[in-house]
Amino acid sequence: MIDQHLLTRDVRALALNWLREGLPAPLAGALALGLPEWDARLDCWRVALVPAGQPRQPVGELQVDRDGAVIRAPEPALIAERLKALAPGKPTRVVARKAERSKAVAPGKPTRVVARKAERSKAVAPGKPTRVVARKAERSKAVAPGKPTRVVARKAERLRAVAPGKPARRVVRKADIAFPPVPNKVVLGDCRAVLPEFPPDSVQLVFTSPPYFNAKPECAEYVDYSSYLDFLEQAFASCHTVLAEGRFLVVNVSPVLVRRTSRSTASKRLPIPFDLHPILDRIGFEFIDDIIWRKPEGAGWHLGRGRRFAADRQPLQYKPVTVTEYLLVYRKKTDRLIDWNLRNHPDRTALERSLIRGEYDKTNVWDLTPASHAGHPAVFPEELVSRVIRYYSIEGDSVLDPFAGVGTAGRVAASMGRRFVLVEKRRDYFEVMQRELGKLPNTGPVDFDDLQYRWSADDAELVRP
Numbered sequence: 001m002i003d004q005h006l007l008t009r010d011v012r013a014l015a016l017n018w019l020r021e022g023l024p025a026p027l028a029g030a031l032a033l034g035l036p037e038w039d040a041r042l043d044c045w046r047v048a049l050v051p052a053g054q055p056r057q058p059v060g061e062l063q064v065d066r067d068g069a070v071i072r073a074p075e076p077a078l079i080a081e082r083l084k085a086l087a088p089g090k091p092t093r094v095v096a097r098k099a100e101r102s103k104a105v106a107p108g109k110p111t112r113v114v115a116r117k118a119e120r121s122k123a124v125a126p127g128k129p130t131r132v133v134a135r136k137a138e139r140s141k142a143v144a145p146g147k148p149t150r151v152v153a154r155k156a157e158r159l160r161a162v163a164p165g166k167p168a169r170r171v172v173r174k175a176d177i178a179f180p181p182v183p184n185k186v187v188l189g190d191c192r193a194v195l196p197e198f199p200p201d202s203v204q205l206v207f208t209s210p211p212y213f214n215a216k217p218e219c220a221e222y223v224d225y226s227s228y229l230d231f232l233e234q235a236f237a238s239c240h241t242v243l244a245e246g247r248f249l250v251v252n253v254s255p256v257l258v259r260r261t262s263r264s265t266a267s268k269r270l271p272i273p274f275d276l277h278p279i280l281d282r283i284g285f286e287f288i289d290d291i292i293w294r295k296p297e298g299a300g301w302h303l304g305r306g307r308r309f310a311a312d313r314q315p316l317q318y319k320p321v322t323v324t325e326y327l328l329v330y331r332k333k334t335d336r337l338i339d340w341n342l343r344n345h346p347d348r349t350a351l352e353r354s355l356i357r358g359e360y361d362k363t364n365v366w367d368l369t370p371a372s373h374a375g376h377p378a379v380f381p382e383e384l385v386s387r388v389i390r391y392y393s394i395e396g397d398s399v400l401d402p403f404a405g406v407g408t409a410g411r412v413a414a415s416m417g418r419r420f421v422l423v424e425k426r427r428d429y430f431e432v433m434q435r436e437l438g439k440l441p442n443t444g445p446v447d448f449d450d451l452q453y454r455w456s457a458d459d460a461e462l463v464r465p
């Protein structure tokens, strides 16, 4: 028996009170409450906030501790934005895309893909600056005509640090895969803003686990699923630019469960890996493999899924307890074979030391126990990281994790003779990395950059520190 002190009706009354006192009246009036449920893992009550008359669409959640204190609540601005996104008359992403598509294939008009390609080739036409360079030049002009901006100066400085004695802008020959080493780096900021600051093709493996939509109440920050997918598209497009030709991107991701908001509604599973695939394909990654990370049985029971079926065994009610996650393996698209990356590698001895000797995973099912860290709720098991690094990188490579958390990927990369680039937007996690990665044995210096690069609230512009 759980000692949760309050009854459902007490929690409802507390939540109603929070609505009245914690929100502007028009916003409170637009909301209703879902069914309060006790969450044993988080040790608190969880109450969904739903639009009045639309009980299936949560727009936020209140958490109430066993003594009746509201311990977590969404920002009113985020609730308002989510309500706006649900307002009737707003086309969904799919509807909008379909409309766009049918416009694009109208007779006489080039299709979207053709148009994009034409745009791209125009953009890289000799003598014409690329979009990114042009945008940057525009920005620097806007700041102080004739004078290098702080950012440009900083960037030149950084590039010099990467390749001392060399001019900042260098021509990367296609056949040259000996990229200058990027020093170990940990950056506080939004990866979509940070990564464009890095030279293109400068890391040799990306391994990451993006935030799982709004799955954990402590990071439920996306307005809706479609804006979450747009966010992933921007983040992975930046990864694509900094990843070297023909090298690998490995993404740890899973479908997530969106809890039901009341007894009369059902929980939903969002198929993130399957929605992510077309996005990665569009960006320019080629699908290579799906590896299943299987956790010990019992690992998924705390989510409550499958308990009902276990009790009453009704057909149609079957829901397996999820004990797996995916590792999706992609390669940056190129016409060259993987063999090209190996044959042209500049350090034969590093390649020799990176041979995968002895035991290895012969199938795509990897059995591993999840890990925990006092400073972060969802960390990689070190063993998972070391397998990915072992199979998909070479000693001396730079491993990038754009959603670094407390930096497990960096810690393991360093222990395996690789370098790391880690980006994390939360200061508390960045500070854990400062403590834990600042004094790694046998690793070169680590550059900690806490300038906090981020995007503006409307996601339109990079805001610089």
Ligand SMILES: C[S@@+](CC[C@H](N)C(=O)[O-])C[C@H]1O[C@@H](n2cnc3c(N)ncnc32)[C@H](O)[C@@H]1O
Binding pocket: 189, 190, 191, 192, 208, 209, 210, 211, 212, 376, 378, 379, 380, 402, 403, 404, 405, 406, 407, 408, 409, 423, 424, 425, 426, 429
């Ligand atoms: C699933 S966790 C990764 C944990 C990591 N694998 C580890 O072992 O510590 C995802 C992380 O991405 C961070 N994050 C979310 N949005 C971000 C963004 N735009 N840029 C950088 N980091 C972000 C979150 O704060 C969270 O720590």
